[in-house]
Amino acid sequence: MFMKFTVKTTQHFLNVIKRSFSVQAEQPILVNGNKISKDVLQKVKERILSIRERVNIREPKLAIILVGNAADSISYVSVKQRACKRVGVQSELIHLPETTTQKEVIQIVEDLNKREDVDSILTQLPFPAQISKTIVINQIEPSKDVDGLQRCFLTQQLIWDDHNNRALPCTPQSCLHILDTHKIDVKGKQVVMLGKGLLVGSPLGAILLGRGAIVSMCDKKSDLSIALKDADILVSATGVRKLVKGEQLKKGVIVIDVGCSRPLPHEDQSSIVGDVEFESVILKASLLTPVPGGVGPVTVSMLIQNVVKQWERNNSVLISQVKFEDVNQQDRESLDSMEKEQQVDSHQKQINDINEGIYKEEIADQQQEKLKKIIQNPKKDILIQ
Known part of the structure; x- marks a missing residue:
């Protein structure tokens, strides 16, 4: 049996095909974080092998301080140690009892600061009530602050720059990497940062502003029906289970869910939910x-990647001795970046000096403005007079 094709039937088939493609195009992308992580770790592993084939240096090393026996913290540390082992990074766990004092933790941090075999220091949060995370974390040598948390607790003088090869906080860095992996340009986009915390919301909001996004900061107390309705991109980091509903969002929104909550007593205990x-x-x-x-x-x-970057900077003198012809383009870019980092570190020290009042007040403002430009864009050659 043959069908007679007329203008009407042809148009009907075209409409069916068009609707089919439209439905397919509207299918949401579900981010595969495990695959992205695996790809990053593989590149990190290859990077370590590439350097150690050329230079006779030890493996990177991460020291982890864990206080207490909270099940979640122990589980998270275990995951991080397995990732270290997978790529060739050594990890040293310093597991302390719940009753450990702040003074004792600070002493351990100071000892780790002095050890040349330790590239990075991680404090597994949360601490018990008697220990201030702010005080302890700010005792870590900045070059070993693998979580980038010192930058969160210090007064934010500068717009964050996520292109300067420094250790940014790992969770904000993760959100950025997901956006970059899916080629999402945030410039000019309406971004709602739900959650203003020092670990995620504040640093990530600052970085997105630096990328040209129009960022709105809000929290769980905000009127979400108003705050979220025009969002092109939503990043939620409140830790409040199922806070955001579909009816509060517009069609086509990009949603990065940072939240993680345990199930309620009547729910499946093997499942966790987000914001x-x-x-x-x-x-x-x-x-x-x-x-x-x-x-x-x-x-x-991102944590493991930060460890390796700090390991490279700590061994930059040895690595820089590798003959130019033996270094591929990726390695050369990394070496150039390390040299630039040393310049930025010098500029950052001068900013700290200014804040401590070493320079006279009448020239401080002028120099700080110049230094801000350097930290924001270290590639520009700005002379400091």
Whole structure:
């Protein structure tokens, strides 16, 4: 049996095909954080092998300070140690009892600061109540602050620059890497940062501003029906389970869910949930990070990547002795970046000096403005007079 094709039937088939492609195009992208993490770790592993084949230096080393026996913290540390082992990074766990004093933790940090075999120091949070995370973390030698948390606790004088090869906080770095992996340009986009915390919200909001996004900061107390309705990109980091509903968002929104909450007593105890109500948000989002399996695994890979960057900077003198012809383009770019880092570190020290009043007040403002430009864009050659 043959069908007679007329203008009408042809148009009908074209409409069916068009609707089919339209439905396919509207299918949301569910971020595979495990795959992204695996890819990052593989590159890190290859990077370590590449350098150690050329230079006779030890493996990178991460020291982890864990206080107490909280099940979540022990689990997170275990995940990080397995990732270290997978890529050829040594990890040393310093597991302290719950009753450890702040003074004792600070002494351990100071000892690790002096050890040349330790490239990076990680304090597994949260600490018990008697220990101030702010005080302890700020005792870490800045070059070994693998979590980048000192930068969060210090007064924010400068717009954050995520292109200067410094150790940015791992979770914000994870969110940025996910956006970059999916080629999402935030410039000119309406970005809502839900959560103003020092670990995620504040630093990530500053970095996104630096990338040209229009950033709105809000928290769980905000009127979300108003705050979220125009968001092109939503990053939620409140730790409030299923806070964000699909009806609060516009179609096509990009959603990065940083939240992680344990199940309620009556729920499946093997499942965890994020800040967004997955079932309703997936109907609106063009891209969504699931919980688990989204931001979490990528954050671990960013931590390991930070360790290796600090290891490279700590051994920059040895690495720089490798003959130019033996270094591939990626290695050369890394060496150039390390040299630039040394210049930026010098400029940052001068900023600290200014803040401590070493320079006279009448020239401080002028120099600080110049230094801000350097930290924001170290590639520009700005002379400091």
